[in-house]
Amino acid sequence: MASFWRSLVGKLWLTISALVACVLLTLGLFLLPYIDTNFTNSGAIKSLFVWVSIAGFALTTFFALFLFTKITQPMRRLIQAADEIRTGHYDTRVTLRTSDEIGDLASTFNHMAEELENTIRSLNLEKEHLASVLRSMNDAVLTIDQNGAVILTNPPAEELLRQWEHIDPDKEKEMETPQGLIPSYLRPVPEPLVPMFRRVFGEQEDQREDVHVKQTVWSVHMTPLTSEGDIQGVVAVLRDVTEQAQLEKMRKDFVANVSHEIRTPLSMMQGYSEALLDGMASTPEEERELMQVIYDESLRMGRLVHDLLDLARMEAGHTEMVMHETNLSELLSRVYRKFAVRAKERSIQLNVSLPPEVLLLKEASEDRLEQVLTNLLDNAFRHTPENRQIALSARRILEGARQEPYVEITVSDQGHGIDQEDLPYIFERFYKADKARVRGESAGTGLGLSIVKNIVVAHHGTITAESEVGSGTVFRIKLPVEKQN
16 A cells, blocks of 8 residues: 555545645635525535535545556556566566557567567677687687776686786786775786786787796787777787797707808818818828818718708608518617627727517618617717727517507617706707717717607607716617507
8 A cells, every 4th residue: 555655646646635625625615604694505505515525536536546557557567577677587578458658668668678688689699609719719818907807718818827826926016006996806917917918008009029937938919998098908819839939949049050060061171172272282191181171071061961851851750761570689789780890999898788589669660770779879989988888788668557568779878978957958959968078089960869869759669868977878769569550
């Protein structure tokens, strides 16, 4: 009942009733004395006046109930439907079949609700499409508001934020944001992106930069989000370009090293050739000596070019290896015999240790494996002084949880050894641990161990090195016995 008095119809009824009462009271005050003085049957007239008043109030009440039925109840249904739409029930409709303004209002309301439902459905579809695109991206995408809070991420960005959580923030580079603007459930902009975030707001334009974080390189593109001319936030797209940066560095180092390695023999050949042309060799012996140097340097350049071509073909996957069953025991014996004469000339003891059973590899390239052993033994001889030992051995082992059969080949020497800080890089192209090794009778190209590693990997094997300065170096090669898919 209380809701009726607060409704429009209730207020209208009270207003009309009050007006009728005022009119009747005014008429009563002026007409009753006149009736008493001019009419003999004043009581009947007064009774008629009372019944007319009662009838007026009854009609007013009936009119109020009529308005309540025709206006208030439909309005309440419209209000209830609007409230349901407000709470997210966009399929709510009003069923009012009237030809008056209330019916037009209900029809307009239903049309509005239908349009709103279609719009929300389209927005949700676009949101799902955007979410799918973000999830499918390999790049990390961050949306950051103007206060420096991360408000939207995709899975790669989530993983990146977890990795960057433990970066100690630099107090001198803290965000110039008033305290309390970033809610506790939101994360602040990552510390490595703070300088770019500031520049976007300062310069109000896109920013691109390579950011170095924890030995990784990230290409970051940060774009401002504008609304009515004001920047409301930024979108940052991050791509891991560590591998590209390393490849670019390797390319530059490769060009520099190749230039250096080729320049040295070229300079030697040019210098001695000019000496011959200028007639600086006064005797046939001196002339022969100069020509011998030119010949040796040409051989060195030929080895460098040959190794470069081999390495390039291997890394590009264009090397053809004829794989077949290989008798590794016979190959090791042949390599031992090839270096036995050199060992005798250098006064170095060369030992070989093979098991009684024949070591067979189901699928291997005999020529390439011989190249591996030759390179390793050549390095060992180059860096081992006289009256020391070099050992070549092989054995059959079981590796892994499935106990798969492997052959382990070991080449060890008692040479000068390799420093521990150089050991992780010895299989890189042109890397020479000159600080720990002393050059022997001939300088290498710096490509031998890179070629060795590529050949071993092509056989699905592994190669490792252990060394100690002054004690020697041990190379261990593990090759699978069975054919690998």
